[in-house]
Amino acid sequence: MRPSKDPSKTRENETVSVLRFRLEPTKEQKQTLFHTFYLCRRLYNEALEERVTAYRENGVAIRYTEQQNRLPAWKQEHPEYKEVHSQVLQNVLQRLDQAFVNFFEKRARFPKFKNKFMFRSITYPQARDTYFRENQVYLPKIGWVRMMAHLPFDPSSVKMINVKFHDGKWYANLTYVTEAAVxxxxxxxxxxxxxxxxxxxxxxxxxxxxxxxxxxxxxxxxxxxxxxxxxxxxxxxxxxxxxxxxxxxxxxxxxxxxxxxxxxxxxxxxxxxxxxxxxxxxxxxxxxxxxxxxxxxxxxxxxxxxxxxxxxxxxxxxxxxxxxxxxxxxxxxxxxxxxxxxxxxxxxxxxxxxxxxxxxxxxxxxxxxxxxxxxxxx
Ligand SMILES: [Zn+2]
Structure with missing residues (x-):
């Protein structure tokens, strides 16, 4: 099977892996996370609505950058979105964009509106090494969350943090990139x-x-x-x-x-x-x-x-x-x-x-x- 897009173009000498650790958020942190899911889902569905309309009426796809450029205005209109880290919001729009890419490349059906059971993760696309300390991870706008790191890892290699609620448990998926030997x-x-x-x-x-x-x-x-x-x-x-x-x-x-x-x-x-x-x-x-x-x-x-x-x-x-x-x-x-x-x-x-x-x-x-x-x- 071949990838639909040539990923090697954007990557040079690196290998990617994902580490998954259990999270133990406090009661307040859980509430904030669920509220963040809700806000992100609403943004996702609104942005999808906009794309659906454009697609139905003109047969064109609105581009990611157009929607991203409107995020500041969206925040002005809906001040509650200031509680969500801006990169997390950008990632929501990127996910939607990816869903459309998958659709146009015939790998998936037309993107669906998401209910609360379908939207249970957020992603911080640009992690920093200062986000990690002994058994804790820093999630901007959420705080330091207890993380059961059962394997050693190099914080400076972590590029992305995905926080997920699954089967009643919280997880952090850390995407980390290391340099290849050749x-x-x-x-x-x-x-x-x-x-x-x-x-x-x-x-x-x-x-x-x-x-x-x-x-x-x-x-x-x-x-x-x-x-x-x-x-x-x-x-x-x-x-x-x-x-x-x-x-x-x-x-x-x-x-x-x-x-x-x-x-x-x-x-x-x-x-x-x-x-x-x-x-x-x-x-x-x-x-x-x-x-x-x-x-x-x-x-x-x-x-x-x-x-x-x-x-x-x-x-x-x-x-x-x-x-x-x-x-x-x-x-x-x-x-x-x-x-x-x-x-x-x-x-x-x-x-x-x-x-x-x-x-x-x-x-x-x-x-x-x-x-x-x-x-x-x-
Ligand atoms: Zn099927």
């Missing part, structure tokens, strides 16, 4: 990848990467040995021996798995200039008592790490995107959320009729999201 290649081939339910990964090109048979065999053997060990009497010599043996198999399988992940990541880096994947789950979510699932998480995490440094060394780009709704959202551009539990293998859209493997559908959404992020920061 000049970036021009972006021609792009791909989104998702971890498959049955396969290792599914791509937006409809391809599936499986774990090789020999690896599956070794993993089965490992599981069998683990069961045998649990039946041996505690403290017995036999148990010690079995434990030792198990450790050996465990290391062997881990190495086989690493080899395979290296092979897959190499192949993807050779083939694509831009790879989009879901960002890694937060640490708490990685803890899982089911072995198969924890191996899956560990593999996925390793694949991300391998892709990241291989991309850097090859002048390719890896973008990690927030994963919300990627498996439900229809990738056909109609915007429908198609709920499905894990047993449903095929994404079938009642709105546009798209019928496609569920993991491929998710991978396409991940690609779209990555391309959006790339356009926002460039």
């Amino acid at each position: 000049p970036l290649t021009e972006i021609q081939n792009t791909v989104g990848i998702d971890r498959g339910l049955l396969s290792l990964i599914a791509t937006s090109d409809g391809e599936f990467f499986e774990n090789p048979k020999w690896l599956q065999k070794s993993e089965k053997r490992l599981k069998r040995k683990q069961r045998q060990l649990s039946r041996k009497q505690k403290g017995s010599k036999n148990r010690e021996k079995a434990k030792h043996e198990l450790q050996g198999i465990h290391d062997h399988v881990a190495n086989q798995r690493k080899d395979h992940l290296h092979k897959v990541s190499r192949l993807l880096i050779d083939r694509y200039d831009l790879i989009c994947m879901e960002d890694l789950p937060v640490k708490g979510m990685m803890k899982n008592h089911r072995l198969a699932k924890s191996i899956g998480n560990a593999s996925w995490g390793k694949l991300g790490i391998y892709l990241e440094y291989k991309a850097k060394n090859a002048g390719k780009q890896l973008i990690q995107v927030p994963p919300q709704y990627t498996s439900q959202l229809c990738s056909g551009g109609c915007g429908t959320l198609v709920k499905k539990d894990l047993s449903v293998r095929i994404h079938q859209c009642p709105t546009c009729g798209l019928e496609i493997d569920r993991d491929v559908n998710a991978a396409i959404n991940i690609l779209h999201r990555g391309l959006e992020i790339l356009q926002q920061v460039s």
